[in-house]
Amino acid sequence: MGRYLTTLKVFWIASLTAELEYQANFLIELVATAGNLVGSIFVLSLFYGRGQSLGGWSWEGALVVLGVYTLLEGITSTLLQPNLSTIVAHVRTGSLDFVLLKPIDSQFWLSARTFSPWGLPGIALGAGLIGYAAWKAGATPAPLTLLGAALMLVASLMILYSLWFVLAASSIWFVKIWNATEVLRSVLVAGRFPVSAFPAGLRAFFTFIVPVAFLTTVPAEAILGRASGPWLLAGGAVAIASVVASRWFWNFALRFYTSASS
Amino acid sequence: MRGALHQRLGHARRIAAVLLSSQYAYMLEYRAEIVLWALSGVLPFIMLGLWSAVDAGGGLGMSSLQLARYFLSAFVVRQFTIVWVMYTFEEDNLNGRLSPYLLQPLPLVWRYVAAHLSEQATRLPFVAMLVGLFFLLYPAAFWWPSLPSVLLAVLATLAAFALRFLMQFTLTMVCFWSEKASALERLLYLPYLYLSGLVAPLALYPEGVRAFAFWTPFPYMVDVPARILAGETVPVLQSFAAMAAWAALLLPINLLLWRRGLRHYSAMGA
Numbered sequence: 256m257g258r259y260l261t262t263l264k265v266f267w268i269a270s271l272t273a274e275l276e277y278q279a280n281f282l283i284e285l286v287a288t289a290g291n292l293v294g295s296i297f298v299l300s301l302f303y304g305r306g307q308s309l310g311g312w313s314w315e316g317a318l319v320v321l322g323v324y325t326l327l328e329g330i331t332s333t334l335l336q337p338n339l340s341t342i343v344a345h346v347r348t349g350s351l352d353f354v355l356l357k358p359i360d361s362q363f364w365l366s367a368r369t370f371s372p373w374g375l376p377g378i379a380l381g382a383g384l385i386g387y388a389a390w391k392a393g394a395t396p397a398p399l400t401l402l403g404a405a406l407m408l409v410a411s412l413m414i415l416y417s418l419w420f421v422l423a424a425s426s427i428w429f430v431k432i433w434n435a436t437e438v439l440r441s442v443l444v445a446g447r448f449p450v451s452a453f454p455a456g457l458r459a460f461f462t463f464i465v466p467v468a469f470l471t472t473v474p475a476e477a478i479l480g481r482a483s484g485p486w487l488l489a490g491g492a493v494a495i496a497s498v499v500a501s502r503w504f505w506n507f508a509l510r511f512y513t514s515a516s517s
Numbered sequence: 518m519r520g521a522l523h524q525r526l527g528h529a530r531r532i533a534a535v536l537l538s539s540q541y542a543y544m545l546e547y548r549a550e551i552v553l554w555a556l557s558g559v560l561p562f563i564m565l566g567l568w569s570a571v572d573a574g575g576g577l578g579m580s581s582l583q584l585a586r587y588f589l590s591a592f593v594v595r596q597f598t599i600v601w602v603m604y605t606f607e608e609d610n611l612n613g614r615l616s617p618y619l620l621q622p623l624p625l626v627w628r629y630v631a632a633h634l635s636e637q638a639t640r641l642p643f644v645a646m647l648v649g650l651f652f653l654l655y656p657a658a659f660w661w662p663s664l665p666s667v668l669l670a671v672l673a674t675l676a677a678f679a680l681r682f683l684m685q686f687t688l689t690m691v692c693f694w695s696e697k698a699s700a701l702e703r704l705l706y707l708p709y710l711y712l713s714g715l716v717a718p719l720a721l722y723p724e725g726v727r728a729f730a731f732w733t734p735f736p737y738m739v740d741v742p743a744r745i746l747a748g749e750t751v752p753v754l755q756s757f758a759a760m761a762a763w764a765a766l767l768l769p770i771n772l773l774l775w776r777r778g779l780r781h782y783s784a785m786g787a
Contacts, residue, residue, distance in 0.1 A: 294711040
């Protein structure tokens with residue numbers, strides 16, 4: 256365990272130094288993230304401005320969902336996207352061989368090798384929005400609420416990671432479909448809104464097929480202190496199952512990896 | 518005199534035919550990727566789900582059928598106005614492919630235009646399939662647009678594509694001075710996303726925001742062509758005039774930056 260932490264530190268300091276070569280990008284990312292947040296709030300206001308609500312959620316509640324989404328987006332561009340988008344290049348050029356030979360777990364190496372600071376504005380803005388909106392909605396920071404919220408956020412991160420990883424790892428078979436993660440990203444946009452705002456068919460799709468509900472709606476319920484036992488349990492179960500599935504899938508995929516012929 | 522003009526036109530037509538057919542063959546090789554890019558344009562359908570659930574309570578001023586037709590049209594228009602020239606150009610520049618292209622006796626921009634048009638042709642059957650699937654799931658929304666409105670919508674979509682291409686290509690010129698210029702496209706995408714009508718028909722925007730939006734080029738890139746296709750009444754002449762005005766504004770800037778950029782250009786790579 257300690258060895259993994261030391262390696263992680265070395266990895267991330269190295270990638271941070273490399274990324275800081277492009278400091279103007281930080282400003283651009285900050286403006287883009289903030290602008291995107293303002294745009295999303297504007298879209299929400301289109302619904303609430305005419306006195307309607309989204310699936311029975313209050314305005315503040317919907318803002319918490321948006322905050323969780325922004326936070327997840329930030330983490331996606333900090334860790335998931337920069338790391339997992341390289342799997343396909345490793346497969347195509349055959350450099351996955353070197354990864355597999357390293358004396359460290361290959362899934363860990365592929366998932367945590369780089370760290371891109373450009374998602375940090377999203378993480379900060381998302382956390383800020385969650386805090387503000389939860390306070391406005393009258394949520395109390397009771398220990399039990401905090402614990403539930405933390406658990407559900409971790410569960411949502413585990414699910415998000417597994418979705419990304421499984422899609423990225425499938426490039427072992429289909430080198431050409433690396434942009435499948437773009438499709439995933441565009442579907443996850445639905446997570447900006449409470450899942451109950453969708454018609455029944457889409458709601459089922461976003462709960463059981465692509466579990467967007469567990470990514471943003473369930474954590475937001477937990478933050479607002481009104482998560483029910485069954486949903487918390489379901490969230491935890493889906494999270495553990497998806498991480499185990501991603502692990503199994505990686506081992507399964509590696510059996511089909513035959514290296515790139517030169 | 519007429520003979521010379523005739524010869525030049527024939528020459529241009531031959532170049533266009535070769536460019537388009539070779540780019541089309543190239544794009545066909547990547548059709549799996551293009552299908553996925555097409556799928557990643559599902560945003561209008563997600564928004565349709567939200568708006569139609571809200572509409573169940575009534576009081577939107579748009580019927581649920583109108584909403585469904587609008588968002589389906591917005592999806593189709595978006596599919597044929599996607600522009601990615603900045604990313605290709607940046608990659609070509611960083612990999613040193615730009616220099617051999619620039620040596621060819623053909624303005625570089627036409628290579629990219631041909632690539633975009635061929636990519637759209639590759640998309641076409643798949644988009645048609647998705648539209649068919651939509652009507653299968655939601656048969657009540659089916660409609661036959663009249664022939665004039667189809668022609669007009671095609672024209673408006675082409676104009677929207679041209680305008681968006683021109684806009685992004687103008688921004689692309691920053692690549693001559695910076696290595697990571699494509700980050701700027703993220704900024705340009707923001708007003709496009711929220712003002713073009715992808716997330717909601719502009720008719721549902723508050724009066725002030727809508728008036729502001731129509732002073733920008735963005736509503737003409739999705740909202741206007743989509744409403745024409747959906748069979749709604751649109752001030753056609755005024756819209757085309759506005760698009761022409763924006764193009765007339767951007768074109769000289771683009772040409773100026775292109776010339777200065779070329780002078781600044783020093784080949785990248787070995």
